[in-house]
Structures are given as C-alpha cells and as structure tokens.
Amino acid sequence: MPDEDKTEQATPKRRQEAREEGRVAKSVELNTAFLMLAAVVFFYFTASNFGEKIKDVLIYFFTLASNFEITLDSFDILVKRISGFMFSILLPFFIVMATIAFLINVVQVGFYITPKAMEIKFDKINPVNGFKNMFSLRSFGELVKSLLKASVMGYILWIFIQKNINSWSSLSKTNQTAVFLVMIKSMFLVVVYILIFIIFMAILDYLFQKYTFEKSIMMTKQEVKDEYKQMEGDPKIKQKIRSMQMEMTRKRMMEEVKKADVVITNPTHYAVALKYDSATMAAPKVVAKGINLIAKKIKEIAKENDVPIVEKPELARSLYEKVKLDREIPEELYQAVAEILAYVFKLKNHPAS
Incomplete structure (x- = not known):
C-alpha cells in the first residue's frame, strides 16, 4: 500500500505490535x-x-621482579595476579558503564523484553539480502553520517592543535611532570569538545529515528477502521447480541409482571x-415497565394473571x-404509591367490599 495513503497516526495496538517485534524509536548514537x-x-x-x-600496582610488580624467577608456573601466577589487580581497579568503571547503558535504553524505549526481537531471522543473515543492504539508501546515509562525523572531529582536533601549538612548544623548558599534566589537560579538553559535537549529533539522530519510526507505523484510514472492528467487534454482531439481551430482559420482566402487586398505567402509553413485601423491602420496587407495545403487553399479562x-x-x-428496573421507588413517590397499594391490598383481603 503506498505510503501516501498512510495518513493516520498509529493506534496503541499498532504501537504495541511494533514494540513486541522489537521495532522502536532508538538511537545507537545516543x-x-x-x-x-x-x-x-x-x-x-x-x-x-x-x-x-x-x-601501586606498578610498584608492586617492579618490586616483585627483583626476586622473581620466571617459569611456566610462576608466569601463570603472575598473569592471574595482574588480571585480578586490573579487574579490581576497573570493576567500578564497568559497573558504571553497564548501569548507564541500561538506563539510556530504558529512557529511550522503556523496560520491555521482546521475545520476537530475539528470534533468529534468516532473512537478515541471507547473503543476498546482506549484499542489497550494503547498497541501500539507509547504508549510504550511515556512510555519509560517519564521514561527516570523522571530518568534523578531525577539524576540531586540528583547530585545537593550531591554537595550542605555540604554548606546547615552550614546554621543552619545563620538567616532565609539568609536561605530563599539560598534555593530560589538553587531551581532556579535546575529548570534551569532540564529546559536545557527538552528543549534538546523537540528539539529531534520535529525533530522526523517532521521525522515521513514526512514519513507518502510520496507518491508512481503512486499517484504523479494521482494527477498531477487531477490537470492538462487528457492529452488526454487537447489535444482534444487544437485541438478544434486550429480548431476554423483556421475557424476565414479563414473568415478574405475573408476581406484581399492581400495574399503574397511563391508559395508552x-x-x-x-x-412490595414489607418483610424484605424498604419500599415498593419497579419489577417491570414499558411504553406503547411493551406497556400493552404488560397490561395483557396483568389481566391474565389477575x-x-x-x-x-x-x-x-x-x-x-x-x-x-428492579429499583425501589424514591421517597417523593411514597405517598402516592402507598395509597394505591393500600387500596389494592384492601381489595385482595376484602374482595366483596
């Protein structure tokens, strides 16, 4: 179906289906x-x-090296010790990175496990499809984006070197510690400048991904109507069910007329x-009611059952x-109804009077 026909925003059901398939607005750049x-x-x-x-680690190993004989067993121990030291040093960093990665994904797409997204899709590993994707418009866009990023980052680095090269040349007269600190500071500043650019690009990429995702899940007017029918049910079937329910209610109501104490009418409508049962009810209850044809039927059943x-x-x-229906009458009608019921009960108790 042509994209130009898809003019309607995606329904919650369509969004949920896309989410279950792993299709969400997500930026890897972000x-x-x-x-x-x-x-x-x-x-x-x-x-x-x-x-x-x-x-501390370097001092430890340099001290150890003075009385350390390298053998196959001792080398294995040394490697294990180095790994242990480096792991203990880098563990906080890895924990922070893992936490940040998790939170970024939650902020972008929420926390939701999608089994469909983890399924193996053979069309993705098909060499023919892979070759086509290499020359797709999307791949070309990614290439252009990568070249643009590399060019801008290179330009930032070149500008930074140009501005600081004179001050760096004077470092030859200072001690090594000062040179080291200046270089570290310079590297940090370069990273910050490049990082600002990368974050800016990442935000643009996220907005673009959001836009393309919304476009991809848009629907036609007919799709929205069909989905509504699926969710709400066919109106014809619903009407038939409603009619059946009303018919069952009418039948029950007519059965209740046979047990009623009185039928109050407007002669034609x-x-x-x-x-009313004083032992179980606080006030008289409406057990059946209707107008026109239903009113006529109520009166007929009432006559048949005295x-x-x-x-x-x-x-x-x-x-x-x-x-x-099946509710007690309001207080303002007590007096009028009580008079009628008193008359009716009197007739039942003294039919000849």
Whole structure:
C-alpha cells in the first residue's frame, strides 16, 4: 500500500505490535554519546584515585621482579595476579558503564523484553539480502553520517592543535611532570569538545529515528477502521447480541409482571408494575415497565394473571422516567404509591367490599 495513503497516526495496538517485534524509536548514537560522557565524568572525578591504584600496582610488580624467577608456573601466577589487580581497579568503571547503558535504553524505549526481537531471522543473515543492504539508501546515509562525523572531529582536533601549538612548544623548558599534566589537560579538553559535537549529533539522530519510526507505523484510514472492528467487534454482531439481551430482559420482566402487586398505567402509553413485601423491602420496587407495545403487553399479562391495573397517568410517567428496573421507588413517590397499594391490598383481603 503506498505510503501516501498512510495518513493516520498509529493506534496503541499498532504501537504495541511494533514494540513486541522489537521495532522502536532508538538511537545507537545516543547510547554511544552518553556512554562516552559517563566515561569522561567518571575519570574526571576518579583520576587521582585511579592513578594511585595503577602506581601501586606498578610498584608492586617492579618490586616483585627483583626476586622473581620466571617459569611456566610462576608466569601463570603472575598473569592471574595482574588480571585480578586490573579487574579490581576497573570493576567500578564497568559497573558504571553497564548501569548507564541500561538506563539510556530504558529512557529511550522503556523496560520491555521482546521475545520476537530475539528470534533468529534468516532473512537478515541471507547473503543476498546482506549484499542489497550494503547498497541501500539507509547504508549510504550511515556512510555519509560517519564521514561527516570523522571530518568534523578531525577539524576540531586540528583547530585545537593550531591554537595550542605555540604554548606546547615552550614546554621543552619545563620538567616532565609539568609536561605530563599539560598534555593530560589538553587531551581532556579535546575529548570534551569532540564529546559536545557527538552528543549534538546523537540528539539529531534520535529525533530522526523517532521521525522515521513514526512514519513507518502510520496507518491508512481503512486499517484504523479494521482494527477498531477487531477490537470492538462487528457492529452488526454487537447489535444482534444487544437485541438478544434486550429480548431476554423483556421475557424476565414479563414473568415478574405475573408476581406484581399492581400495574399503574397511563391508559395508552405507560405501564409500570410494582411489587412490595414489607418483610424484605424498604419500599415498593419497579419489577417491570414499558411504553406503547411493551406497556400493552404488560397490561395483557396483568389481566391474565389477575394483577390489579390502576390508571394514574402522572404517577405512571413519573415511575417510568425516575425509577430504573428492579429499583425501589424514591421517597417523593411514597405517598402516592402507598395509597394505591393500600387500596389494592384492601381489595385482595376484602374482595366483596
């Protein structure tokens, strides 16, 4: 289907389906940029402590070398000790990097495990498809982006060298410690300048990825309608179910008319059946009601089952409009209904009077 037909924003269901497939708005550039930023910040605040640990390790091994005989066994021990020292030194750094990487992904796409995204897709490892992807528009865009980044970073480095080369040339007259500190500071500044550019590019890349993702999941008007039908059900089927439910409710209601104490009517339009049991009810209850044809049917069933019918047009309308089915009548109608029920109960108890 042509892209120009996809004019509608993706529904929550379409977004969820894309997420389950692992298709989300995510920028690898943003991950790289913030990992680099975290590394720079980490080493900026821990450089002195980190340097002290490295110095201690070097002193330890230089001291050890004076009375250390290298054999196959001793070399294995030495390698294990070096690995252990380096692991203990770099462990905090690795923990920080892993935490930052996790948080960046959560911020971008949230925390969600997608089994479909982890499935092996053979079309991705197909050599023919791989060859096509090498010459795709996306690959060309990535190449242009990489060349642009390399060029800008190279330009930043060249400008920095040009501005500082004169001050560096005067370092030949200072001691080695001063030279080392100046060079470290210069390297740090270069990294900061390049990092600012990388973060800027990463933000642009994330916005671009967000835009392309939103475009990729857009829908046509017909797709939105079809999805709505799937979620809500076919309107015709829903109408049929609703009709069946109403019919069942009517049948139950007509059965209740047979047990009612009285039916109050407007002669031609309204009919409301009431029942009252002082032992179980706080007030009379509407057990059936209807207008026109349903009202006529209620009156017919009432006559067939000797349920008294009382014509009270205003009361019938009030009961129909104010009281829901199977609910007790409101307080303002107590007096009017009580009078009718008293009359009906009197007739039942004294039919000849």
